[in-house]
Amino acid sequence: MTINRANVSAIAEDLYVWLPPKRGWGLANCGLLASETTALWIDTPYDPSLAGEFLAASRRLLPTGVDIDRVVVTHANGDHLWGAGVLPDAEVIATREALEHIHWEPTPQQQHALLANSDPDSPLGGYLREHFGRFDWSTTEPVHPDTVFTGELELKVGRYPVQITSLPAAHTGGDLMVHLPHQRAVFTGDVIFSSTPEQPGDHPSHWAGPLENIIGACEQALATGAEIFVPGHGPVLDRDGVREHIGYLAYVRERAHALHAAGIPALDAARRVIAEQRHPELGLPERLVLTVAAEYRHLDGSELPGVLDAMGQVALVARELAEDATRIPHPRSGRN
Template sequence: MSNTVGDVVDLGRGLYAWLPPKRGWGLANCGLLVSSRGALWIDTPYDPFLAGQFLVESQKRLPEGAGIDRVIVTHANGDHFWGAGVLPGAEIIATREAREYLHYDPTPQQQHRLVAGSDPSTPLGAYLARHFGAFDWSATEEVRPTTCFTGELELTLGEYTVQVSSLPSAHTAGDLIVHLPAQRAVFSGDVIFSSTPQQPGDHPVHWAGPLSNVIEACERVLATGAEVIVPGHGPVLDPAGVREHMRYLAYVRERAHALHAAGVPATAAARRVIGEGRYPALGLPERLVVTIASEYRHLDGSGLPGVLEVMADVAAVAHELDPSSAGGPA
C-alpha cells in the first residue's frame, strides 16, 4: 500500500474525517471525535498499515494524556473493521446483526490466503491481485465487537453526544449510522457511496439490500438535519449530494425490477445497466453485478451465494469491460 497519508478534514468541534488518498475497493472513510476527556473512532481502515497511519494522525489531535478507547463500526465489512486491532483493549461497538454477518465474510487470514494464493492468469485471480493485493493481512488477527445493540444507542464523549442508530438490512445486514448533533454531522457508513463532479467516486456495492431499504436509510440520514454527511466511501457531502445519490439508487432499483420482470438473469441485467452508461464518471461499474444480484434475491427469494462466487462474477464482467486490466496492482 502506498505510504501516502490520507486527507484529514477538520469538520469542527473536535470532529475529523480521514479520507483515503485514492478511491477503490477497501479504501473507506473513517472518523475521529476528540473531547477533553478522550476520543473515539468511527470505523477503521482495512489493514494494519493504513490503520497505523490513521492512528498517528489521530494522536496528533488528542489532548495530552488522552487515548482512543472506543470504536463504532458502521458495519462488519473488513474495510471498516479490521483495523481495530491497532487499538488493543478498545471497546468495539456494532449492531447484533453485524456480529452475525461476520460469519458471511472471510476472516483477515482467509482473505490473505485467498488473494495471495489465487491464480493471476484467471480473471478472478487477476482482479483480486489488482484490487486487494496491496493490502497486508498476513499478521491481522480477527477482531470482534465487544458491545452489540439493536435500535438506538446514545453515548457521550466529554461534552458531546453521539447518537447511534441501527438500520434494517441495506448495504449489509447490520448497518448503523452515527449522528453527532453538536457537529451537525452524520457518518453514514456504506449506505452512501458518494461522488461529486469535482471528485468522482465509484459505483456502490450492496451485499444485502433491498435497495428500498438503502434509499430509506439515506432518508434517515437527511432526517437528522445534518449539514455534513461523511459517506462510507467518497467525498464528504451536503444534503443535496445525498439526494443526488438517492436518484442513482432509484435508477438502479427501477432498472433491476424492470429487467427481472422481463426474465433477464441478474448478471446479464448488470451488463445491460452498465451498457446504458447512465453514470459514466463512476468507477468500478462491475460492482453493479453485486447490487443487482442482491436486488434480484429479494424479488425471487433465492439464497445468499458465497462471497467467492459473487466476486468471480464481478471479475468476469470487469474482464469483459477491460481485458487489458488483468494483472498488476491498481
C-alpha cells in the first residue's frame, strides 16, 4: 500500500495529520507537529513501508535540517508503535503502563510468522490473512520506549507546548492523550474510533476498559476546550462528533450490562448487540466481541485472555456474519 501525499494534510498551525486512504484493522491516524528547530510524531504507521512513506511526507513539510526527534505513542498496539523503527535516533515516549501491553502482544516477527504459517481455511487464519496480510513485519524489530511516565508530561516543540496525560485503563492498559493548546487540538489515540456520514468508520475494538473509563477519557478530551480531535482511527472530529461517539459507547455499555445481568455469556451478548444493527454504517461489527468481552471482565472479574484466543472469537463471529450475509432466505422463513 502506498500513501497518497494528499492524505497528509494541515489541520492547524504547523500541525499535520495522516489519515490512511481506507479503513480497517491496522490503519491508524498519525500526527506531525513541526517547528523551525524540531518536530514530533504522534503515533506511527504499522509497518516499515507505511512508516517510510509517512516519514518521507513529513520531511517534505519540515524546514531544511529539521528532523523528527521525538515520537509520542498514544498506546502500545503495534499499529501505533511499530513504525517508530524508521526513526532509530528519535526518543519514543509512552506511559509506564504501556510496557505491560508491549509484553502481552506478539512481537512484530512473531506476528509475521503467525500470518505466514496460519491455516487460511480456519476462521482465525483466514481472518488474519484477510485483514493483516497487507502488512510486512519480516524485518521489523520490537520498539521499546525510551521515556515512560505516569500522570502528566509537558514538552515543547519549538514554541508550541505539548501536554501529555496518561489515562486510566481504557482501550488498553497504557493509553495517553496529547493536547496541543496552541492548535486547540487533541490526539485521543484509540479511545475514539470515529465515523461521520461522509466518512463511515469501523466499530471500536477495546481490549481493557471498562467503557466507563473510555467515556471518561472522551469527556476529559472535551474538557481541554479543544476544537479539533484526531482519533486513533477514522476522520477528524469536532466537539459534536466526540459527543456522538460518547453516545455510541454509552449504548454498548448499557447493552453489555443488561445482557450480563440476564446471564447471557459474553460471546452471545456480542452477537446480540451486533444483531441489533444500531450502527449499520460502521464496518467490522465482529470487533464488538472484544469490547463486550472487556466489559464483562470488569463485571465478573474474569482474566484477560491471550491475544489469539480473543482474535479467534472475533474471527468466528466474522465468519458467521459472512455466511449469514450470503445465505439465501427460504420463501417461508419470514426473513428479509
